[in-house]
Amino acid sequence: MPRKQECIAMLLAGGQGSRLGILTKNIAKPAVPYGGKYRIIDFPLSNCVNSGIYTVGVLTQYQPLELNDYIGNGQPWDLDRAEGGVHILPPYQQIKGSEWYKGTANAIYQNIHFIDRYSPDYVAILSGDHIYKMDYDKMLSYHKEKNADCTIACIEVPWEEASRFGLMFVDSEGRITDFEEKPKNPRSNKASMGVYIFTWSKLRQYLIDDEADPNSSNDFGKDVIPKMHRAGERMYAYEFDGYWKDVGTIDSLWEANLDLLNPQINIDLDDASWKIYSRNAAAPPHYISADSKVENSLVSAGCEIEGEIDYSVLFSNVTVEKGACVKYSIIMPGAVIKEGAVVQYSIVAENAVIESGAVVGEKPESMKDPSAWGVAVVGAGVTIGKGVTVPSKAMIDKDMKGGN
Amino acid sequence: MRARNILGIIFANMYDDCLHELTALRTMASVPFGGRYRLIDFHLSNMVNCGIDKVGVVTKGNYRSLMDHLGNGRPWDLARKRDGLFLLPPFNADSSRSRSSRLEALIDLLPFIESADDEFVILTDCNVVCSFDYSGLIDFHKNTGADITVCCKRGIRPNLNDLMTFETDSDCRVTKIAVSPKLTEECLYSLNIVLLRKPFLERLIAEAKSLNYRSFTRDIMQSNVEKFKIYAYEPEGFIRTIDSLKSYYDISMELLKRENRKELFSADRPVFTKVRDDMPAIYGINCKAKNSLIADGCHIEGEVENCMLFRGARVGKNAVVKNSILMQGTIVSEGAHLNCVITDKNVTVTHGKNISGAESFPIYISKGIRV
Numbered sequence: 148m149p150r151k152q153e154c155i156a157m158l159l160a161g162g163q164g165s166r167l168g169i170l171t172k173n174i175a176k177p178a179v180p181y182g183g184k185y186r187i188i189d190f191p192l193s194n195c196v197n198s199g200i201y202t203v204g205v206l207t208q209y210q211p212l213e214l215n216d217y218i219g220n221g222q223p224w225d226l227d228r229a230e231g232g233v234h235i236l237p238p239y240q241q242i243k244g245s246e247w248y249k250g251t252a253n254a255i256y257q258n259i260h261f262i263d264r265y266s267p268d269y270v271a272i273l274s275g276d277h278i279y280k281m282d283y284d285k286m287l288s289y290h291k292e293k294n295a296d297c298t299i300a301c302i303e304v305p306w307e308e309a310s311r312f313g314l315m316f317v318d319s320e321g322r323i324t325d326f327e328e329k330p331k332n333p334r335s336n337k338a339s340m341g342v343y344i345f346t347w348s349k350l351r352q353y354l355i356d357d358e359a360d361p362n363s364s365n366d367f368g369k370d371v372i373p374k375m376h377r378a379g380e381r382m383y384a385y386e387f388d389g390y391w392k393d394v395g396t397i398d399s400l401w402e403a404n405l406d407l408l409n410p411q412i413n414i415d416l417d418d419a420s421w422k423i424y425s426r427n428a429a430a431p432p433h434y435i436s437a438d439s440k441v442e443n444s445l446v447s448a449g450c451e452i453e454g455e456i457d458y459s460v461l462f463s464n465v466t467v468e469k470g471a472c473v474k475y476s477i478i479m480p481g482a483v484i485k486e487g488a489v490v491q492y493s494i495v496a497e498n499a500v501i502e503s504g505a506v507v508g509e510k511p512e513s514m515k516d517p518s519a520w521g522v523a524v525v526g527a528g529v530t531i532g533k534g535v536t537v538p539s540k541a542m543i544d545k546d547m548k549g550g551n
Numbered sequence: 552m553r554a555r556n557i558l559g560i561i562f563a564n565m566y567d568d569c570l571h572e573l574t575a576l577r578t579m580a581s582v583p584f585g586g587r588y589r590l591i592d593f594h595l596s597n598m599v600n601c602g603i604d605k606v607g608v609v610t611k612g613n614y615r616s617l618m619d620h621l622g623n624g625r626p627w628d629l630a631r632k633r634d635g636l637f638l639l640p641p642f643n644a645d646s647s648r649s650r651s652s653r654l655e656a657l658i659d660l661l662p663f664i665e666s667a668d669d670e671f672v673i674l675t676d677c678n679v680v681c682s683f684d685y686s687g688l689i690d691f692h693k694n695t696g697a698d699i700t701v702c703c704k705r706g707i708r709p710n711l712n713d714l715m716t717f718e719t720d721s722d723c724r725v726t727k728i729a730v731s732p733k734l735t736e737e738c739l740y741s742l743n744i745v746l747l748r749k750p751f752l753e754r755l756i757a758e759a760k761s762l763n764y765r766s767f768t769r770d771i772m773q774s775n776v777e778k779f780k781i782y783a784y785e786p787e788g789f790i791r792t793i794d795s796l797k798s799y800y801d802i803s804m805e806l807l808k809r810e811n812r813k814e815l816f817s818a819d820r821p822v823f824t825k826v827r828d829d830m831p832a833i834y835g836i837n838c839k840a841k842n843s844l845i846a847d848g849c850h851i852e853g854e855v856e857n858c859m860l861f862r863g864a865r866v867g868k869n870a871v872v873k874n875s876i877l878m879q880g881t882i883v884s885e886g887a888h889l890n891c892v893i894t895d896k897n898v899t900v901t902h903g904k905n906i907s908g909a910e911s912f913p914i915y916i917s918k919g920i921r922v
Contacts, residue, residue: 183831184847222625416830417848424828429821431812432586432846433832441840447831448847
């Protein structure tokens with residue numbers, strides 16, 4: 148048996164992220180690239196090691212190949228350890244049969260034995276689809292100080308957006324008095340961040356009871372948390388005031404990338420004391436040619452830039468040829484933007500090729516109906532032919548042939 | 552072919568003095584190069600890319616930065632139970648003193664070489680920047696039936712002490728060896744990358760020890776040019792020998808040309824190095840960057856032209872940096888002007904300073920200096 152750990156983390160990484168459309172056709176949402184060199188899962192994993200949590204279970208289910216490959220033995224996050232480390236936990240066959248993870252709570256339930264091996268006092272349940280830097284150790288201290296059974300991290304969101312979130316009502320002590328799931332008329336703007344710390348002995352019992360309940364959907368937000376609340380358990384809100392973004396939709400993924408270029412927004416990836424680790428490409432520094440013009444952008448290793456880049460995020464090994472123009476866009480690893488092509492307000496996925504003269508995406512200002520505007524997406528490995536126009540909000544997952 | 556039966560030996564300190572500015576605090580092997588690499592990365596990557604999985608790195612002194620860079624060899628996949636990376640610092644003061652030449656170091660290392668179960672040995676220094684596929688060299692060595700194969704290049708001889716130049720017959724067999732001759736025209740000069748059978752090397756070392764030989768070039772190569780079958784192999788690719796600060800500067804600047812980058816950083820032969828987990832480079836509003844290589848973690852607010860910026864270099868607003876190499880963590884503050892300057896790690900050029908060298912004489916600012 149491994150040695151006892153005070154706190155271990157369970158990272159929910161099985162979701163499809165269906166609202167990301169073709170970006171998650173072949174990869175799970177936590178493996179979606181973000182920020183020029185990262186993937187979404189780098190944030191919770193880096194938060195764990197920076198917070199001193201070195202035992203992390205990653206629960207996978209949907210399209211796990213690339214995610215498994217990416218996590219590997221956990222070395223980029225210092226999670227290749229003799230004791231603890233990162234463990235990939237897909238659903239598995241048991242003597243009473245086998246089943247998929249039915250919900251977030253069921254996923255943890257199916258791994259009770261994994262958690263028990265470390266006899267932890269506390270378990271952090273994290274989701275793999277948020278961008279934020281957070282010290283879980285501080286949250287754990289708060290949890291202990293409050294003698295809580297469950298602590299939920301929350302963040303104040305703008306009132307007009309509050310109805311998209313699970314909201315909490317909190318008394319002056321920080322104790323949660325009520326919940327509201329995505330209400331039409333929000334009365335609170337404290338949103339749950341999907342980061343929980345539980346006292347393991349408590350949660351363990353609730354998971355077993357929840358599994359026995361035939362009416363439960365086996366979900367933390369819908370079932371387990373409300374049950375604990377109704378039973379009067381000590382549930383506290385831990386207020387977080389840094390940058391936090393759910394990247395569940397194309398638009399929010401696009402925005403979250405461009406947030407990195409906004410000096411007003413406080414997500415410093417350059418902080419040596421809280422590095423975000425990732426599996427790095429073995430690529431040389433990027434090259435900016437004499438004809439290029441690059442401003443207000445993030446550019447990663449291995450890129451070859453001869454065109455114009457403004458307000459964009461370029462991942463590793465992207466090529467932007469002469470006369471090509473990339474604006475307000477996210478270009479994922481290995482994509483090629485050929486001579487004279489225009490990419491604007493778009494996400495171009497890995498290894499896609501935009502042939503010369505093609506135009507991808509539209510400016511919101513140039514739309515006849517601005518409310519119909521959205522980010523255009525070109526899927527992984529797709530070729531957009533010569534001179535082809537890809538309209539706003541389009542999602543292209545097949546090659547588009549161009550004229551000559 | 553894959554080369555699992557080859558032992559790699561890299562000499563970290565050879566020719567340190569030709570680049571005395573950059574090697575004042577480090578070995579030749581750990582001299583930063585190419586925006587994110589150290590010179591040894593090219594040799595380690597050449598070796599692992601062709602399947603060599605046992606590499607000894609021989610040092611003489613000044614090796615703290617090298618040890619820090621290499622760690623357990625993981626970036627090169629050399630952190631292994633079986634074989635992997637072997638750091639071979641001097642055993643004691645005597646051994647440090649006696650490692651001033653390749654042959655003396657080899658004598659010192661004989662037990663290490665004997666303990667390996669490989670069939671061949673490749674020896675290399677670190678002052679050559681190159682990326683080429685060793686399998687061509689290995690096939691050449693086997694096909695010619697050479698006792699010793701030396702990699703070489705045709706061109707103007709680099710200005711190094713103890714550097715061999717060759718004359719060969721039509722089969723590439725070396726017929727005459729000159730050591731550092733006075734030559735102004737093009738010649739075939741050694742890259743000091745040598746392949747030979749391990750038992751043969753062991754015999755040479757034992758003989759050298761008993762006869763008190765000191766020089767690999769003179770006592771082993773030159774004196775035996777007729778007796779041994781020595782062959783010269785000319786690899787293709789980006790191959791440059793560093794012999795001075797000026798040549799270091801010129802070779803760095805050559806990487807601003809696409810064809811050179813393509814040769815040195817070919818996708819099927821990646822160059823591996825220690826990872827620093829920097830964020831991507833940030834370009835600010837109104838910055839100007841032209842014809843430059845920029846590594847991750849750089850932050851550019853000012854103007855950069857014909858430059859090489861290492862990881863984490865900063866160029867402030869209204870600063871102008873031209874024809875320069877800024878190593879890791881260099882900060883060029885607002886309004887400063889730099890032209891033809893090489894800054895070592897963590898140099899700070901304060902507000903409004905103006906430093907200018909010439910392309911024929913770049914100015915070097917040593918590690919940690921605040922101007």
